[in-house]
Amino acid sequence: MSQVRINNDEVDIVIGAVQADLTPFLEDWRPFISPFHLIIVQDPDLKGEVKIPGGFNADVYSKSKIDGTVGSSAAALFSGYSCRYFGYLMSRKEYVISIDDDCTPAKDTKGHLVDAIAQHITNLQTPATPFFFNTLYDPFCKGADFVRGYPFSMREGVPCGLSCGLWLNLADYDAPTQALKPDLTNNRYVDAVLTVPVKTFMPVSGINIAFNRELLGPVLFSSFKLEKEGKIRYETMEDIWNGMCVKVIGDHLGIGMKTGLPYVWRKERGSAVESLKKEWQGVNLMEQVLPFFQSLCFSKEATTAEDCVKELAAAVKEHLGQTEPTFARAAEAMLEWLKIWNKNNSAS
Amino acid sequence: MSQVRINNDEVDIVIGAVQADLTPFLEDWRPFISPFHLIIVQDPDLKGEVKIPGGFNADVYSKSKIDGTVGSSAAALFSGYSCRYFGYLMSRKEYVISIDDDCTPAKDTKGHLVDAIAQHITNLQTPATPFFFNTLYDPFCKGADFVRGYPFSMREGVPCGLSCGLWLNLADYDAPTQALKPDLTNNRYVDAVLTVPVKTFMPVSGINIAFNRELLGPVLFSSFKLEKEGKIRYETMEDIWNGMCVKVIGDHLGIGMKTGLPYVWRKERGSAVESLKKEWQGVNLMEQVLPFFQSLCFSKEATTAEDCVKELAAAVKEHLGQTEPTFARAAEAMLEWLKIWNKNNSAS
Numbered sequence: 001m002s003q004v005r006i007n008n009d010e011v012d013i014v015i016g017a018v019q020a021d022l023t024p025f026l027e028d029w030r031p032f033i034s035p036f037h038l039i040i041v042q043d044p045d046l047k048g049e050v051k052i053p054g055g056f057n058a059d060v061y062s063k064s065k066i067d068g069t070v071g072s073s074a075a076a077l078f079s080g081y082s083c084r085y086f087g088y089l090m091s092r093k094e095y096v097i098s099i100d101d102d103c104t105p106a107k108d109t110k111g112h113l114v115d116a117i118a119q120h121i122t123n124l125q126t127p128a129t130p131f132f133f134n135t136l137y138d139p140f141c142k143g144a145d146f147v148r149g150y151p152f153s154m155r156e157g158v159p160c161g162l163s164c165g166l167w168l169n170l171a172d173y174d175a176p177t178q179a180l181k182p183d184l185t186n187n188r189y190v191d192a193v194l195t196v197p198v199k200t201f202m203p204v205s206g207i208n209i210a211f212n213r214e215l216l217g218p219v220l221f222s223s224f225k226l227e228k229e230g231k232i233r234y235e236t237m238e239d240i241w242n243g244m245c246v247k248v249i250g251d252h253l254g255i256g257m258k259t260g261l262p263y264v265w266r267k268e269r270g271s272a273v274e275s276l277k278k279e280w281q282g283v284n285l286m287e288q289v290l291p292f293f294q295s296l297c298f299s300k301e302a303t304t305a306e307d308c309v310k311e312l313a314a315a316v317k318e319h320l321g322q323t324e325p326t327f328a329r330a331a332e333a334m335l336e337w338l339k340i341w342n343k344n345n346s347a348s
Numbered sequence: 349m350s351q352v353r354i355n356n357d358e359v360d361i362v363i364g365a366v367q368a369d370l371t372p373f374l375e376d377w378r379p380f381i382s383p384f385h386l387i388i389v390q391d392p393d394l395k396g397e398v399k400i401p402g403g404f405n406a407d408v409y410s411k412s413k414i415d416g417t418v419g420s421s422a423a424a425l426f427s428g429y430s431c432r433y434f435g436y437l438m439s440r441k442e443y444v445i446s447i448d449d450d451c452t453p454a455k456d457t458k459g460h461l462v463d464a465i466a467q468h469i470t471n472l473q474t475p476a477t478p479f480f481f482n483t484l485y486d487p488f489c490k491g492a493d494f495v496r497g498y499p500f501s502m503r504e505g506v507p508c509g510l511s512c513g514l515w516l517n518l519a520d521y522d523a524p525t526q527a528l529k530p531d532l533t534n535n536r537y538v539d540a541v542l543t544v545p546v547k548t549f550m551p552v553s554g555i556n557i558a559f560n561r562e563l564l565g566p567v568l569f570s571s572f573k574l575e576k577e578g579k580i581r582y583e584t585m586e587d588i589w590n591g592m593c594v595k596v597i598g599d600h601l602g603i604g605m606k607t608g609l610p611y612v613w614r615k616e617r618g619s620a621v622e623s624l625k626k627e628w629q630g631v632n633l634m635e636q637v638l639p640f641f642q643s644l645c646f647s648k649e650a651t652t653a654e655d656c657v658k659e660l661a662a663a664v665k666e667h668l669g670q671t672e673p674t675f676a677r678a679a680e681a682m683l684e685w686l687k688i689w690n691k692n693n694s695a696s
Contacts, residue, residue: 145521147522174495191538290499
C-alpha cells in the first residue's frame with residue numbers, strides 16, 4: 001500500500017568484523033551503504049587493524065575502545081559475532097542495520113542487485129500485522145493490500161521493531177543439516193515480506209537484520225554463549241536466543257517483527273563437518289528454550305523494553321539457570337547489558 | 349526435502365458451477381485435471397443444463413440430484429458458491445481439490461503454466477509445521493530444509509489438512525478495497541508455501557483450495573450465509589467463516605494448514621462498486637467472529653473432526669447466536685451438515 005521515505009540520518013549500519021580485511025565486503029556494498037553512517041566493530045580476538053577502503057563515513061571500534069568504554073571484564077561479552085552488539089550500543093540512530101561480513105548483495109529474479117538497506121528500512125517504517133495473518137503477505141508492500149475477510153479494525157497494524165532478512169546460496173542451516181547435505185544451497189527467491197504472528201516463535205538469524213533501536217534497543221543483545229562457541233555461524237546460538245527474547249518482548253509490548261526480503265548472497269565460510277566434530281550444546285539447549293519462552297508471561301507493570309528484559313532475566317535465572325550454567329550466565333549478562341546500555345545512553 | 353507420488357485414484361476435483369458453460373474453464377484446465385475424477389455441482393439457482401466438453405471423467409449433480417439426496421429443504425444449503433459443498437459430500441477420495449470456475453491456470457515467473465493440482469497434493473502429502481516458524485518457508489519443499497535453530501524434536505511435523513492456494517491478476521480483495529483501488533491487481537508471484545502457525549487465524553478463501561477429506565471432511569462446510577449473499581466473491585463470507593472453523597479445529601486436533609502456492613489466474617467477475625451499494629453485513633460480523641474463535645477451547649473428549657464440529661456449533665449458538673440470527677442459523681446448519689454427512693458416508 002504505502003511507500004516510505006528514507007532519511008539517511010536516521011540509520012546506522014553496524015558491521016561486526018570477524019575478518020581483518022573488509023575491503024571486498026565494503027566494495028560490494030558501496031552503492032547501497034555509502035550514503036549512511038557505518039559503525040564497524042572489530043572482534044576483540046582479531047589481531048591487527050581492520051582494513052577499510054576510503055570513501056565511507058565510518059567509526060571503527062577495536063578492543064582498546066571497547067575496553068575503554070565498558071571495562072575489560074565486560075569486554076568479553078563482545079567477542080566473535082557478538083562484537084556487533086557493541087555497535088548497537090554506540091548507535092544513536094532510530095534504525096540499526098547489521099549484515100555479516102561474509103555476505104554480498106543478492107540478485108532478484110530479474111537479475112537486479114537487491115538494495116537490502118532500503119528494504120529493511122521499508123520493513124521497519126511500515127506497520128506490522130501480528131494479530132491476523134494476511135495471505136497476500138505484507139499488506140504494506142507496494143502493490144499489495146489486505147485480503148477479503150481481514151478484520152477492518154486490525155488494518156492499522158502495530159509498529160515494526162525487527163526486520164529479518166534471508167540468504168541466497170548458503171542458507172543458514174545448522175551444522176548437521178549442512179554436513180548431511182553438503183550440496184544443499186538456497187536458490188529460491190521468495191518475493192515476500194510477512195509479519196510473524198503473535199505468539200509464534202522463529203529462529204532469528206543475526207546474519208542480515210535490522211531493528212528499531214528506540215523501540216527495542218535494550219533487548220538487542222546476545223547474552224547467550226555456548227561453552228565452545230566458535231567463529232562460524234554453525235557454532236553459535238547467540239542470535240537464535242536473542243531472537244526468542246525479542247519476539248516474546250515484542251509480543252508483550254505490541255511491537256511486530258517481519259521476515260522475508262531482503263535477501264543477501266552468502267558465501268561459504270567454515271566446514272560443517274569440522275563443526276560437527278566439536279561437542280555441541282546447541283541442539284539440546286534449544287529443546288529446553290522453546291517451552292520456556294512459550295509459557296513466559298510478563299507483568300502488567302512491564303511497559304518498556306527495559307522492564308521486560310529485567311523480568312526476562314529473572315525468569316531465565318529461576319526456570320532455566322538452575323539446571324544449566326549457560327542459562328544462569330545468560331541471565332547475568334542480560335542485566336549487565338542493561339547497566340551498560342543505560343550508562344551509555346544517559347551519558348550521551 | 350521430500351517429493352511425493354500422486355495416486356490419481358486418491359483425488360477428486362470438485363467444481364461448483366455458478367455459470368452455465370464450463371467449456372472454456374475445463375479446456376483451460378484440461379492438461380492438469382483430465383487424469384482425475386471430476387465432481388461438478390451445478391448451483392441450484394442456475395437454470396438449464398451445465399455444458400461440459402468431452403473427454404473428462406465427470407459426475408454432474410444438478411438441483412434434482414441434490415434434492416433427491418438431501419431433501420429439498422436441505423438443498424438451500426447448497427446455493428451459489430456453496431454448491432461445491434455438495435461435491436465434498438459426494439466424494440469418497442482422500443484428497444479433494446476445488447477451484448472457482450472463473451480461474452484459469454497461472455504462469456510462474458519463468459512463464460510456465462502452473463500445475464495447481466500437483467502442488468496442492470504435494471502440500472497435503474508433506475507434513476505441516478505449525479508449532480515453530482521456519483524462515484525458509486515449507487521445509488518439505490524441494491530444495492528447502494529447516495533453518496539453524498529449528499528444534500530437532502519438531503522436525504517431523506504434523507499431517508497437513510488444508511492447502512490454500514493464491515491468485516494472480518484479480519486477487520481476493522473485498523468490495524471496499526477493490527472499489528477504492530479499481531486498478532489494484534496482484535502481480536507478485538511469491539514462490540513459497542508456508543504453514544500457518546498454530547493459534548494464528550487467516551482469511552481462508554474458497555477460490556483455490558484442497559483438503560484431506562479423511563482428516564477434515566465433516567468440517568469443510570459453510571454454514572454461514574449472509575442475508576444478502578450474492579453470486580460474486582465480494583458478497584460472500586461463507587469461505588472465510590469455514591476457514592476459521594477449520595483452523596480452530598485443526599489446531600485442536602494437531603492438523604496443519606498451508607498457504608501459498610499454487611497460484612491460479614483469476615478473471616474479473618462482478619463490479620465491486622455495485623456490490624458496495626448493497627447493505628453488507630460482512631464487515632461488522634467479522635469483528636465479532638475473530639475474538640470468538642481466538643478464545644474457543646474444545647474439551648479433551650473432542651478427538652475427531654465430528655466431535656469438534658458439535659462442540660463448535662454449541663459454542664456458536666451460545667456465544668454468537670444470541671445477538672445475531674445469522675450465527676444462530678450457522679450453528680443449526682453445522683449440525684444439519686453433520687447429519688447429512690454421516691448419513692451419506694455410512695450409506696456408501
